[in-house]
Amino acid sequence: MLNILTSKTNTIGQTKLNLLVIPVIGKTVLKSLEKSGFKDSLHHHLNFADLTDQAGSSVLFYPQDRKFTERILLVQLGKNKNTDASKTIFKAIGAHITKHATTGIVLPAGQEKILAPKILSNAFKDSFRFHEHRTKLEDADKHKLETLVLFSDKKIDNEIKEALVFGEALQTLKQLAHRPANKLTPTTLAEAAEKVGKENKFSVKSLNETDMAKLGMGGILSVSKGSDEEARMILMDYNPKAKKTIAIIGKGITFDSGGISIKPSKDMHEMKFDMIGGATVIAILQIASALKLPLHLVGIICASENLPSGKATKPGDIVKTYSGKTVEVLNTDAEGRMVLADGIAYAQKHYKPNFIIDIATLTGSVVGALGTKITGAFGNNSKNNKDFAKATQDCGEDTHFLPLYTGYSEEIKSSVADLANIGKGAGAIAAALFLYEFIDKKIPWLHLDIAGTAWDKDGPTGVMTHSIIHYLRTLPKR
DSSP states (O other): OOEEEEEOGGGTTSSOBSEEEEEEETTEEOGGGTTSTTHHHHHHHHHHSOOOSSTTOEEEEOOSOOSSBSOEEEEEOOSOTTSOHHHHHHHHHTTHHHHOSEEEEEOOTTOHHHHHHHHHHHHHHHHOOOOTTOSOOOGGGOOOOOEEEEEOSSOOHHHHHHHHHHHHHHHHHHHHHHSOTTTOOHHHHHHHHHHHHHHHTOEEEEEOHHHHHHHTOHHHHHHHTTOSSOOEEEEEEEOTTSSOEEEEEEEEEEEEOOTTSOOOSTTGGGGGGGGHHHHHHHHHHHHHHHHTOSSEEEEEEEEEEEOOSTTSOOTTOEEEOTTSOEEEOSOTTOOHHHHHHHHHHHHHHHHOOSEEEEEEOOOHHHHHHHTTSSEEEEESOHHHHHHHHHHHHHTTOOEEEOOOOGGGGGGGOOSSSSEESOOSSOHHHHHHHHHHTTSOTTSOEEEEEOTTTSEETTEEOOTTHHHHHHHHTTGGGO
């Protein structure tokens, strides 16, 4: 983890820096720096540097007196008050922040408490490297940022503490997600959850295949049949004495080949990321415990591999889920909804939740509809949908609610079973409708399809973690 320090702006010069980042608005130096010893130097560079008024424009220069910093980066925030200053700063900083061991960032007055956690979130994201299996690192592979100093004239200790909580949890998520399938199985995912639970004082247990067979969990067991690795239903329980119970259910497919309905080989290695929904649930419980949220949170991870073999489920097979409903498996690559169906039914029967959230890398269809920057969301309660959309907006995460259009419900009916596991089109909606078949209609429910946003070229993004926690914090007040 990064070493995070805070200091007042009048102390700039007392800490030796490799890089100092100074936001400016137009050609105006922030008021907090007007009394600094290098004010004249800043004004000189503002007047003569190629710094435009466009947000994100930046200029790097080397001060003559390098006693306190080797480099100064001026970053233009622009005059539009609706611009997200944290995104502007980090877009301009880019690779600079990863090249220097000690970096300082001056926080604009009035935005300190908002910007501090956002800047730290970006810093943690940019500083993460997965090197568990590297025997030798080149200089280019190493992340040099060791210490980040935030200069602020307002006290931001609580914001720093909270940002560290999120940073540690997201590091857990990313470490797990990066592990390949020969290193992370449903069993080792369960062990990782148990470790996090022990460290953060919430209980964790898991059901093995013998347990699930006795309970009649045909959904998840139909997915794991083709693999030699046993499935696990991982059950995490935080603060059970609280009045409101929220069930958060994650898809934890530690490798998804598609099964008999096998995927194309191109980019199949990325299917180790098909457990990110489950890893997100671990991160959320970790954060909730650290922040002492006054809710009873039940985290359920439906963990399995999906592989082809002589034992694997075949297209046309009919399975009986934990709810008692039967499903005709028309496509074994629509496995996420099968495991989630059992997780949802188990949560409702054993925990009687007041609210259910599921999160899953569920459909390629949502990627076609929304691309890789917007998470697809569905819900059965318009007020909750609006509130969650507001939470995602507050956290800077782009989400779009798609219609839970029941006109497509007939397309997931089967002539030989209660349901078919795919429809004829509108794949993201069909998958949501399939899950809705297992939801008690009296219970508010959110379904988050993160297939397009769960990872990018740099690996797992941690998408929706901030938004879910932000949303959960509003629930005790209702």
